[in-house]
Amino acid sequence: xxxxxxxxxxxxxxxxxxxxxxxxxxxxxxxxxxxxxxxxxxxxxxxxxxxxxxxxxxxxxxxxxxxxxxxxxxxxxxxxxxxxxxxxxxxxxxxxxxxxxxxxxxxxxxxxxxxxxxxxxxxxxxxxxxxxxxxxxxxxxxxxxxxxxxxxxxxxxxxxxxxxxxxxxxxxxxxxxxxxxxxxxxxxxxxxxxxxxxxxx
Amino acid sequence: xxxxxxxxxxxxxxxxxxxxxxxxxxxxxxxxxxxxxxxxxxxxxxxxxxxxxxxxxxxxxxxxxxxxxxxxxxxxxxxxxxxxxxxxxxxxxxxxxxxxxxxxxxxxxxxxxxxxxxxxxxxxxxxxxxxxxxxxxxxxxxxxxxxxxxxxxxxxxxxxxxxxxxxxxxxxxxxxxxxxxxxxxxxxxxxxxxxxxxxxx
Numbered sequence: 224x225x226x227x228x229x230x231x232x233x234x235x236x237x238x239x240x241x242x243x244x245x246x247x248x249x250x251x252x253x254x255x256x257x258x259x260x261x262x263x264x265x266x267x268x269x270x271x272x273x274x275x276x277x278x279x280x281x282x283x284x285x286x287x288x289x290x291x292x293x294x295x296x297x298x299x300x301x302x303x304x305x306x307x308x309x310x311x312x313x314x315x316x317x318x319x320x321x322x323x324x325x326x327x328x329x330x331x332x333x334x335x336x337x338x339x340x341x342x343x344x345x346x347x348x349x350x351x352x353x354x355x356x357x358x359x360x361x362x363x364x365x366x367x368x369x370x371x372x373x374x375x376x377x378x379x380x381x382x383x384x385x386x387x388x389x390x391x392x393x394x395x396x397x398x399x400x401x402x403x404x405x406x407x408x409x410x411x412x413x414x415x416x417x418x419x420x421x422x423x424x
Numbered sequence: 425x426x427x428x429x430x431x432x433x434x435x436x437x438x439x440x441x442x443x444x445x446x447x448x449x450x451x452x453x454x455x456x457x458x459x460x461x462x463x464x465x466x467x468x469x470x471x472x473x474x475x476x477x478x479x480x481x482x483x484x485x486x487x488x489x490x491x492x493x494x495x496x497x498x499x500x501x502x503x504x505x506x507x508x509x510x511x512x513x514x515x516x517x518x519x520x521x522x523x524x525x526x527x528x529x530x531x532x533x534x535x536x537x538x539x540x541x542x543x544x545x546x547x548x549x550x551x552x553x554x555x556x557x558x559x560x561x562x563x564x565x566x567x568x569x570x571x572x573x574x575x576x577x578x579x580x581x582x583x584x585x586x587x588x589x590x591x592x593x594x595x596x597x598x599x600x601x602x603x604x605x606x607x608x609x610x611x612x613x614x615x616x617x618x619x620x621x622x623x624x625x
Contacts, residue, residue: 259542333541336541336597337538337541337542339597339598339599340534340537340538340597340599341460341538343599346598346599347599349598349599350598350599350600354598379610379614382591382607382610382611382614385590385591385594385595385611386587386590386591386611386614386615388590388594389586389587389589389590389591389592389593389594390583390586390587390590391590391594392590392593392594392596392597392598393586393589393590393592393593393594394586395593395597396537396540396541396593396596396597397540397547397550397551397555397593398540398541398544398547398548398550398551399551406583409580409583410583410586410587413580413583413587413615413618413619414587414614414618416617416618416621417614417615417617417618417621418614419621420617420618420620420621
């Protein structure tokens with residue numbers, strides 16, 4: 224293979240190309256056959272890389288798919304900031320709905336979550352690599368809203384995130400459909416009311 | 425076997441005894457070995473019933489364990505009604521925390537939820553036999569609170585239930601520990617504030 228500059232590709236570039244091919248192959252196979260039928264062998268064959276290469280970077284297929292989902296979630300979604308926290312949280316929760324429902328990422332994310340229940344290492348990775356960094360962006364956006372007076376300074380941000388994300392995971396856990404946009408709007412409005420209304424003593 | 429009245433046990437009584445022995449054996453094996461290692465064979469052996477008897481009543485081990493958990497949840501928990509809806513919801517959510525954490529029922533319920541992600545029939549059964557009837561009791565209690573003026577007449581009860589249950593299923597899905605009683609109290613207080621505070625137009 225000849226690169227555009229005419230020189231041979233660098234090892235780093237070759238390695239990045241193998242990495243991307245592996246992530247794409249894993250997502251495709253998961254969408255086509257379901258998480259349970261994905262194997263490292265099949266990923267390697269479709270990506271045109273060796274199994275050894277895959278195992279050098281990832282311990283399990285769950286770890287491959289987690290990286291694939293994480294990259295898509297991060298690259299496809301700049302965290303929204305329109306200046307209206309309610310609107311931005313609706314957009315953000317809508318993206319989580321899309322992650323569950325997506326034909327590309329949904330089977331992978333739902334498969335990862337089924338594996339998390341049996342695999343502590345993957346559970347830690349999902350929290351550390353995907354969920355906690357995303358939640359950090361929610362906190363950052365919410366702190367901005369606090370500075371602008373859209374949320375009270377003492378609002379319980381971790382609880383707010385649990386109340387926003389929780390209903391989606393509840394529905395997922397019980398095999399129920401995700402909420403529609405109108406329902407997401409009502410959910411966000413309720414959580415915002417909970418944060419904004421004064422505590423009864 | 426001789427019953428206290430001296431007559432032979434009726435088929436109905438024998439059958440009820442086998443049913444109970446099966447449910448107890450299933451819960452014990454799940455707590456001892458984990459959901460993944462429970463088999464119908466092992467349940468039958470411990471309960472002293474035939475595999476055929478078990479398959480006559482239940483299609484899968486998940487269905488056996490669902491019946492076992494449902495009976496314990498129903499029998500162990502009269503729905504609370506102290507007259508204070510906030511207190512009663514705290515108690516109710518505390519019971520759901522206990523279901524996840526219990527050494528007897530926790531492994532069974534968490535195992536059932538892992539199976540639900542792969543088994544639509546079990547997903548329907550969990551909703552129809554356990555979750556929906558429990559939620560109906562929450563609605564009933566909340567409607568009582570509406571009549572007593574503790575909740576507004578137009579409160580969105582289904583959303584309230586999702587906001588209360590959601591954080592527990594979110595934590596479960598990501599392998600995180602259940603909330604402690606103080607956190608449950610804060611959660612209930614927030615949901616109640618969301619329901620009670622007026623909508624901004």
